[in-house]
Amino acid sequence: MISLEVQHTDGKARAGVLSTPHGRVQTPIFMPVGTAGAVKGVTPEQLTSSGSRMILANTYHMMLRPGGRTVEELGGLHAMMGWDGPILTDSGGFQVFSLAHLRQIDDEKVVFQSHVDGSLEELTPGRCMEIQRQLGADVIMQLDECPPGDATLEHVARAVDRSILWAKECKRAWLAGGESVQSLFGIQQGGVFADLRARSAEALVELNLPGYAIGGLSVGEGHEAMVLALDAADSQFPADRPRYLMGVGEPRDILAAVQRGIDMFDCVLPTRNARNAFAFTWGGRLRLRNAQWTADPAPLDENCSCYACSNFSRGTIRHLFMAKEMLAATLLTIHNLHFFAEFMAAIRSSIASGTLESDAKQWVSQMYASRRIPGDEK
Amino acid sequence: MISLEVQHTDGKARAGVLSTPHGRVQTPIFMPVGTAGAVKGVTPEQLTSSGSRMILANTYHMMLRPGGRTVEELGGLHAMMGWDGPILTDSGGFQVFSLAHLRQIDDEKVVFQSHVDGSLEELTPGRCMEIQRQLGADVIMQLDECPPGDATLEHVARAVDRSILWAKECKRAWLAGGESVQSLFGIQQGGVFADLRARSAEALVELNLPGYAIGGLSVGEGHEAMVLALDAADSQFPADRPRYLMGVGEPRDILAAVQRGIDMFDCVLPTRNARNAFAFTWGGRLRLRNAQWTADPAPLDENCSCYACSNFSRGTIRHLFMAKEMLAATLLTIHNLHFFAEFMAAIRSSIASGTLESDAKQWVSQMYASRRIPGDEK
Numbered sequence: 234m235i236s237l238e239v240q241h242t243d244g245k246a247r248a249g250v251l252s253t254p255h256g257r258v259q260t261p262i263f264m265p266v267g268t269a270g271a272v273k274g275v276t277p278e279q280l281t282s283s284g285s286r287m288i289l290a291n292t293y294h295m296m297l298r299p300g301g302r303t304v305e306e307l308g309g310l311h312a313m314m315g316w317d318g319p320i321l322t323d324s325g326g327f328q329v330f331s332l333a334h335l336r337q338i339d340d341e342k343v344v345f346q347s348h349v350d351g352s353l354e355e356l357t358p359g360r361c362m363e364i365q366r367q368l369g370a371d372v373i374m375q376l377d378e379c380p381p382g383d384a385t386l387e388h389v390a391r392a393v394d395r396s397i398l399w400a401k402e403c404k405r406a407w408l409a410g411g412e413s414v415q416s417l418f419g420i421q422q423g424g425v426f427a428d429l430r431a432r433s434a435e436a437l438v439e440l441n442l443p444g445y446a447i448g449g450l451s452v453g454e455g456h457e458a459m460v461l462a463l464d465a466a467d468s469q470f471p472a473d474r475p476r477y478l479m480g481v482g483e484p485r486d487i488l489a490a491v492q493r494g495i496d497m498f499d500c501v502l503p504t505r506n507a508r509n510a511f512a513f514t515w516g517g518r519l520r521l522r523n524a525q526w527t528a529d530p531a532p533l534d535e536n537c538s539c540y541a542c543s544n545f546s547r548g549t550i551r552h553l554f555m556a557k558e559m560l561a562a563t564l565l566t567i568h569n570l571h572f573f574a575e576f577m578a579a580i581r582s583s584i585a586s587g588t589l590e591s592d593a594k595q596w597v598s599q600m601y602a603s604r605r606i607p608g609d610e611k
Numbered sequence: 612m613i614s615l616e617v618q619h620t621d622g623k624a625r626a627g628v629l630s631t632p633h634g635r636v637q638t639p640i641f642m643p644v645g646t647a648g649a650v651k652g653v654t655p656e657q658l659t660s661s662g663s664r665m666i667l668a669n670t671y672h673m674m675l676r677p678g679g680r681t682v683e684e685l686g687g688l689h690a691m692m693g694w695d696g697p698i699l700t701d702s703g704g705f706q707v708f709s710l711a712h713l714r715q716i717d718d719e720k721v722v723f724q725s726h727v728d729g730s731l732e733e734l735t736p737g738r739c740m741e742i743q744r745q746l747g748a749d750v751i752m753q754l755d756e757c758p759p760g761d762a763t764l765e766h767v768a769r770a771v772d773r774s775i776l777w778a779k780e781c782k783r784a785w786l787a788g789g790e791s792v793q794s795l796f797g798i799q800q801g802g803v804f805a806d807l808r809a810r811s812a813e814a815l816v817e818l819n820l821p822g823y824a825i826g827g828l829s830v831g832e833g834h835e836a837m838v839l840a841l842d843a844a845d846s847q848f849p850a851d852r853p854r855y856l857m858g859v860g861e862p863r864d865i866l867a868a869v870q871r872g873i874d875m876f877d878c879v880l881p882t883r884n885a886r887n888a889f890a891f892t893w894g895g896r897l898r899l900r901n902a903q904w905t906a907d908p909a910p911l912d913e914n915c916s917c918y919a920c921s922n923f924s925r926g927t928i929r930h931l932f933m934a935k936e937m938l939a940a941t942l943l944t945i946h947n948l949h950f951f952a953e954f955m956a957a958i959r960s961s962i963a964s965g966t967l968e969s970d971a972k973q974w975v976s977q978m979y980a981s982r983r984i985p986g987d988e989k
Contacts, residue, residue, distance in 0.1 A: 269930075269931075269934040269936055270927070270930060270931065270934065270936070271931055271934075271936045271937075271938040273936065273937060273938075274937050274938075275938070276657075276918070276938065276941060276942070277922065278918065279654075294934075298930070298933060298934055299905065299926070299930045299933070303905060303906050303926070303930075306906040306908070306926070307906060307908050307924055307926040307927055307930075308908055308924070312908075312924070312927075313923075313924070313926075313927045313930070314927075315922035315923055315927075527677065527681060528681050528684040528685060530684070530685050530686055530690075540654070540656065544655065544693035545691075545693055546685055546686075546690070546691070548677075548681070548684070548685040548691075549648070549685055549690075549691045549692075549693075552647075552648060552676070552677045552681075552685075552691070553647075553648065553649055555676060555677070556647040556648065556649075556672070556676055558647055558648070558649045558651065559649075559651060559652050559937055559940065559941070560649040560651075560652075560653070560654065562937065563654060563937070563941075564654075
């Protein structure tokens, strides 16, 4: 099981330590995404040396290939991924609603067609717990229904009720497995509707779970709406439990969420941006395919100490992208993960020194005022 | 400049140390291929830790993209590739004859169409030396004409004469550049024709070059014909100069060549096989896509100490290939390069102990008798 020790607060923001069966990590924390059993483009050694301490894997992908049972036979996700630190698995719900061909959904189950081989698959709260037990992550997620960002109030309300029902079922199945080292998180839904978010949180907190996730955001509602939906999070969830904002992401969103009491984040942004040739820096994003870098012998970021910046120039990395060399994506992934690790470390220091509000303003203006920013490269 | 110190001999086989401007390496040596400025799938750190000590880059690819001048502006190949060890560049000739759309060839030049952007490019002996000076490798190659494995005696004879002519031109251009830290190698041609090989070697040795390469083999002539063509190599080239067999490769070919006095090798075999899911072991090649490995928790090779074998199972690596994760190719590349480094180290030990003939027989029977061998996976 996990536990959170809050060490510093600054307004609603908090910095602390999350203890897990696979070690202690500092919060607020950003978790790189290892969708199919690997964080794309890097080895676990490169993950560690770029400063990553806790990662996420997707239940949906692993249940379809190689399957929960095979993962268990191979020693679980930690053994498979060569990763000794903590792992979090999502429930598969989000991908069922976004990636799969959805066939049927009711209060008992969701039936969908696999994007891997077209087979019909079924996910119930009990099956969701069983698969995540086979995967063996430190933190597991309840099955939830995640409506799109433009869903009607009626649709979102139904999703809230169904997700509450599934939270109870998941808790029952999780407890029925006997004493577990895994920690179950409930997932708040409710879209941009404050009343629904409140109803969802209240029902989940009643279940007294080890942690709480905030779902259904970063699905197209926009930065302002997301921030509004997070405004009540600190009062809705108990202070001694970790709060996890799913699928976020963008540095300015992370800052706004930390300032509203969020402890954990995950997103494909740094790794996917890397494969698309975008490098994060404190001065904004660089597009490495631009011809301006062709003969530039400077590193991506003069002040960065990552492996890519210590050994390669912008010119070389641009060349590697143009020549379609795998090394290009690997180097930018290492750099972007290092940037996110440094960014979260800066946030924690800032909380400890009580200067997060002014620091956040300055960081956002540095990162987003520059002409270097691409449109929306997520 | 380079120099070779032979420390042990066993029959015609020899083990020693090649000193270069970027350090000393033990011979016989295998050089992984970094075609476009990167050994595909690995960082230079992973290259070093897998035991690689000297690498090759392709002049043809680098001259077309990003161009010799850009490489020079970026600090040369060593800076670009993040590689402090010795580098060898080929002349571009082989690729012009195999990859490009050949437009014109005469004794002065070869004109071809770039496979990158369709532009018309010209390579002369002088231009070949100029580009390789911009790239800055420790060992550079003369421009040569490399006919296919089934070429007629007439065709091969013409290629021998033209390659001798170009060797002289290259030496002149190389010397005209003033004192150089780069070492120019001549390239023997002659296909499978012993008389032509002898004529080629004699003319090259008269030029008194720092080293000699054997070209025009491993181009479809087969193992037996290749071995026959190498039989006279030790008597054709001076004992104090390194001998380099270009484009080889296959472990049994390397063994046969070492037994005939060859010191240096390069081939895409370990890296390309890795991307195609084949792992080299002392007991033969494993095809990691095979379903038999699905739930196998054992490493690729129980006795291997590489990063992949220390951290990942066959089951995981198979899964990563099925899921098209980049990590799959990276792990097998690390493993295969480690295997080649260990294989060359075993050859050197065997020469030092005077047991190469019997060791080679045993290794070949282990590696090629197994049912695990794929057809021709090169």
